[in-house]
Amino acid sequence: MARNIVFSVISALYIFSSLSFLASAATKRPWDAYNYSPASRTVKPVAVHSQSGNVTTSVGTDGTYHLTSGSRISLDFGVEVGGWINLNAIVANYTNTSTPQLSLAFAESPAFVRAISDDTGATPTQDWDQALNVTLTGGSTFYTIPTEKFRGGFRFLTINALARIEVSNITCTIGFAPHTPDLRNYGGHFYTPDDDLLMRTWYAGAYTVQTNIAPKDTGRWLPQVRPGWAYNNSIGVTGPILVDGAKRDRAIWPGDLGIQGATAFLALGGDGLESVHNALDTLFFYQNATTGRFPFAGPATGSFRNGAESDTYHAWSLIAMHNYAIWTSDFSWLETHWSNVTRGLEFILRGLDNEVGLHIQTRPNDWARQGGGGYNSALNALDYAALSSFSSLAASLSSYNRDRSELASNVSLLEQSQIWSTAAARLKAAYNTLLWDPSSHLYRDNTTTSLFPQDGNALALLYNLTSSPSRATALSTALTTFHGPIGPLTPELPDTISPFVSSIEVLSHFAACRPARALNLTRTLWGYLLDSPLMTGSTLAEGLSANGSLYYRGNAGYKSDASYTSLSHGWSSGPTVALTSYVAGLEIVGWKTWTFAPQSDGLIRNVDAAFWGPMGTFAVRWTISNAGSGGRFDFSGDITTPVGMRGTVELVWKCEAVEVDGEVYRGEVLDGGGERRVRARGCVGDEED
Known part of the structure; x- marks a missing residue:
């Protein structure tokens, strides 16, 4: 009940602030032209993408299609959407039968518009989704797909005729961001008349994250229902919740929150902030009471079900929690969760309690990278960020909190701040002594490898682990050696371009005061993500292969199935954060x-x-x-x-x-x-x- 009161207050303040801001703004807001969000929760296709077989359109009608058995029509909604399909159908020569008269298939990419749907299950055969068979109960019917057949992300709908049939009044009821009454009324904006691509990028990031705000009970089931799918699994303790992707995984991932959480706050305002709050509530709920470790992933994932753990994603959880704290200045929230945070930081301190001063990575589960282990550079950069940020926060709270009880029960905030800052300083010194390679101006992945990763180096630059400004400048330059014609090829996952890790790199170049480099990377990679004919044109893909295809991760987890790759993944929205925080x-x-x-x-x-x-x-x-x-x-x-x-x-x-x-x-x-x-x-x- 308290949570509902808190967010009722936040929503009221948000609405009041939005109305006040709009009242004082110019009548014409030029940035609205870049907003991809639908104007209504009921949206119609905007075009016919393709058709096969015998399909005709009624003269003088808009969206009435006649199909003979064996024909199909694929409709284009113009942008990524998600939710429940509704349509009117008339079956010719109807007889009461249990035989399906049509089926529905869904696709994000134009490359996978076909008779079956994108895959969402990551199975060896990768074809369980197929299409949703529809058996109509009368000759003339208004049909709505069942609640559990919610489809989180798609741009294209294919109607396969299994009998002679007429379909009309085809709509999608939008299911994402369920607490947002006006999907186009963002809490934030960004505008520059000087670069159209940057404008499209900012709003694509915002819309991607909006499609990732999921109702609580719309997660997928794993093992997957077969054939078909069911999206009525619980994804957290309360909703709506910020998840990693619209189509899949539709689950909380702490690493993703490090990027998409900031986009949700900066672009979407109160509704975005609520979805971050609910995701963090779920991480708090499932924190290991003995070790203090936060979960690798939220419910409705195989990783959660199997008890998989991650050292890096534990640190990402703490970074997301720190971000939420300073965005809201919500002292009551900190009072409630300070013990969770403290136990989480104690987990990191135990990992650093050795002669070296770096954390050995024993749980290398991560964003899909290969390698890992040892004194991993990405892990230690994230640990440093968590320790240093909460050290600073504890020191600030000590001053703010003079007339209130301490957050910590047996250690003062200043003492906690000193413990965390001392560990962070020791880590930073060891990081530069043991991992820096002066010949390449890059940090190694760990002390026993010659691999120079994109993630560890971008994180080190972003979180100021370099020992001097000159080293930061050299590191920023050295990161460009990974860059190709489309975007950076990440050495830690061969043949791959990762918009997640490249989002971190964009932010890191700005942190090093190298805006031309950061914006050049943005224009190159995000220009491809928006303008490639493989994409949705409105949302940002999870990842790419080196040649720009959708075979992200290849056989390393995705069974070489390009249709499994998510095309609306919030971890790819780093430029939205960068344009607000660093350019503005x-x-x-x-x-x-x-x-x-x-x-x-x-x-x-x-x-x-x-x-x-x-x-x-x-x-x-x-x-x-x-x-x-x-x-x-x-x-x-x-x-x-x-x-x-x-x-x-x-x-x-x-x-x-x-x-x-x-x-x-x-x-x-x-x-x-x-x-x-x-x-x-x-x-x-x-x-x-």
Whole structure:
């Protein structure tokens, strides 16, 4: 009941904030043209994709199709959708029979529009889904597919005629984001008139994550129902819940939350934040009471059922929990879960309790990468992020919490902060001593291998594990050696392009103040994810093979079945986070603390962005002007932050003068929230290598 009250308050604040913001905004919002979300929860196909056999359309009608037995028609909804299909059907020469008169098949990619559906079960034969047989109970029927035959993600619907039949009034009732009354009314936005592809990328990431907000009881069953499918398994303790993919797995994965959770918050506002909250509640519920370890995956997965564990995903859970805490400044939530967090960090500390100061990876289950084990670089980078972020949070809470009881029962917050920061510092020193390779300017996967992974290096750059700014610059440059014509080839999973790991890399280049590199990677890989004829054109794929095909992971888990690959996977939405947090540049970085640190590659000169949190609205508009010889330019930015917060302006350029609200600014903390005017002149950026 308390949870419902909390989110009723959040929803009310969100609605009020949204209405207030819209009332003050210009009548025409140019970013709305990029929004892929449907205007209604009942959507119709927008075109016929293909047909075979004897199919005719009634003259003067919109969407009435006559099919003879053995023919089929494939309809295109224009964007990824998900939910329940409804249609009217008239069977010619109807007789009362148990024989199906039609079947329905679903596909995300144009490449797999066919008589059977995309696969969702990852079985050796990979063909259990087939198509949904429909037996009509009368000559003229309005048919709705059964609740348990919910289909989470598809763009194309194929109707296979098994008798002479007429179908019309074909619609999909949208099932995702069930608490969102207006799917197009986001909590945040991003706009620049300078780059159409970046706009499409931001909104594709937002829509991808929206399709990943699932009702509680719409998970798949494993072992899979055969033939066919059933999507009525519980995916958590409460809903709606942020899951990894629209089609599949439709389950909580903590690694995914590290990216998609931020997209949900920054793009979707209160409804996105609620889905993160409910996912974290499930991780808390299933935390191992003895070891403190968080689960590798949520319910409705084979990994959960089999008791699989993961060292990296444990750390990702803590990172997602820290993010939620600073996004909401919800002290009551922290009071409820601080013991869970503490036990989770104690699990990491036990792993670091050795002479080396690094964590040996004994549970290498991860995002699908190969290798692992030993003093794994990705694991230790994630451990460092968890320890350092909660150390900072505990120190901030100690100051905030002077007049309240301590969160910790037998150790003060300052003592906890010191324990965690000491372990993090020791880890960082060992990381650079044992894993850094000066000849390649990369970190090794562990101390016993010559593999230089994309994930470990991108995470090290993102979370500031490098020992110096020059090393960070060299590492950012070295990561580009993985780049191909479509995107980075990850060495830890051969023949693979991972938009998840590349999302981390995009964020890491921005963290190293290399915006041109980050945006070039975004335009290359995400341009392909949006514009390849294999894709949905509205959502972001789980992964690719090196040649750009959908044979992600090949035979390493997916049985070389390209139709199993998810084309709406929230872990691929990193650029949405990056464009808001680094290009627009307004970011929550700690307890009631923000920074304004915009970045540009010189091509982006105008940005308008905003996002909403329980503390209020964060908004920014900035412009680069008067670009002249020597690369110098002027900067003008207006930011709005909620009352009760504090922050700093951290321009990444060297400027002759910087002013905030008309006063010379030298980096001091700005208290009080509200509107701020930032002006800088004679600015010049670093030359990017």
